[in-house]
Amino acid sequence: MLLRPYAAVIRGRLQWGLEFRLDDSGMIVEVGPHTGMPEPYVLTPAFVNAHSHLEYRTLMGQIPGGDYWTWIRQLTELKKSQTEAEVVASCDLAAAENRATGVHFIAEHSDRPFAGASLSRHGFEGPVFQELITFLEQASPEEKRQIVLDRAATQGAAVSPHAYHTVDESSLRWVLAQGGPLSIHVAETQAENDFTERGEGPLAAFYESFGFSRPPTGKSVAQSLLDLGFAGERVQFVHGCALSDTDISLIAGADVSLAHCPRSNIALGCPTARVRRWLDAGIRVGLGLDSAASSGPIDMFDEMRASLDLSRAIGEPITAEEVWWMATGGGYASIPSLPKVPYDLVPGAKMPLLRLSVEGAHETEDLLGLDPTAVSWIDGGDGA
The missing domain is CATH 2.30.40.10 (Urease, subunit C, domain 1)
Structure with a gap:
């Protein structure tokens, strides 16, 4: 040809x-x-979607933005009302819209075990990360691990923790021991750092309201995860909005990649990610469409524009060429488990x-x- x-x-x-x-x-x-x-x-x-939640597509426009913590609580409640058929339909719709915007590779985060089949039906490639959450679950951490393992097995997924603050430390260590690729939400808000550094802020208050406590590590959430062993090319950190310069340097040294989801971050009032500093540090960075429930319509061009505009707004501009690379070859390199081959x-x-x-x-x-x-x-x- x-x-x-x-x-x-x-x-x-x-x-x-x-x-x-x-x-x-x-x-x-x-x-x-x-x-x-x-x-x-x-x-x-073809484009690469470095972070995705297909299952929330039909919740687009149903949850007001502006504050991450309000949004996530409302999302959790809305999920309870969804039937299996509704979740499957959401996954299929989001998959079709990813295809329409030119995406072929997806790094998918899945709570309910249906996204993998949708990705397969629509011909996508890329890992599915079956999310583990152990905080405020009816099952014990040990029981929840088995539940998530079973879900992962149904769709060929790798078990991965949702976030530091939603998974107990023993389960974080257990996930590491599984040896698979890992993708975890990190520093989407400053509250995560307040929680790990000093045991303060809205996360600490939320824990305390249910009679739980978690000793602070004295370090940022990124450094706390790196200390646990979340390091190396099999690990992807998602969002990174509240990373410090020290965090960025340590992440680069640990060969961890980052997924940048600018439209979701804007909608949920998150700090602006310092992508210019990520790239200058040599970190592998991909662009993620996240979920339509936070980002809005599935559109890689809009995502690229948002990334460029945000960087300019804070006086740390990236270039259009760098943004396009984040959505293609750089995004491919940022996804754990994909073959190490040229994507250009x-x-x-x-x-x-x-x-x-x-x-x-x-x-x-x-x-x-x-x-x-x-x-x-x-x-x-x-x-x-």
Whole structure:
């Protein structure tokens, strides 16, 4: 197959005048200058959703934003009213919308055990993380571990803790001992650091209201997890809004990746993630669409715009090229368990490819103004 777009996105940068020859397996075997008239589209690797909650799609617009802790309590209550059929329908709808916005790889967080089947039905690749929560559960931590193991087995998922403050320490150590890939919500709010450093703030008050306590570690939530052993390339931290410079340095040194979910963070009043500092530290960073219940419509272009705008608003700008890379090759590298292969338009690489219908694009930032209607898949390569 010979692809001759007028431009292509290579490591996030828009480049002109190149054509791509693929073998029968879809591998890029040659990249060279145009040998004929180009076609009116831009070629890019398919997008990577580095953090997702498919099961909350049908809750979009039902919970007011503005405050994370109010939002999460309302989400927990709404979940109780959902039937299995409703959750399955939510997963299928979100999967279809991820496909429509050009996503192929997803790192999915799943509470109820239905997302994995939806991802399979729609042809996605990527790990499913079956979330473990042991705080305020009817089952004991040991019983909850077995429940989550059983759920994970039904959808080929890896057991992973939801967050430091929702999982007891013995269960955190148990998850580490399982040896699988891990993805955990970390420092989405400053309250998590207040809780681990000093045993103060809304999380400590919430624990106390139920007669529980948890000794502070004297360190940030990120450092507390690193000390427990949540380190190495099998670990992904999600959100990281309230990471300090020390946290960022330690995360980089521990080879832990980060998932950035800007629209969700904006909606829930979270601190602004210091993505410029993450990238400068050499951390592998992916862009996550999170859940439609917090982020809104499933749209990777809108997510990229939000990331760029947030970085500029705090005076620590990232570039459009870096944002695109976070949504493609950088995002791929950030997801634990994916094969270590090139994810870019280079010889020897093999990946699903997108055709973007856009005329007159001069730089990557011009592409950020698109929406899912501009997306089509090369040779039906959507995996569906």
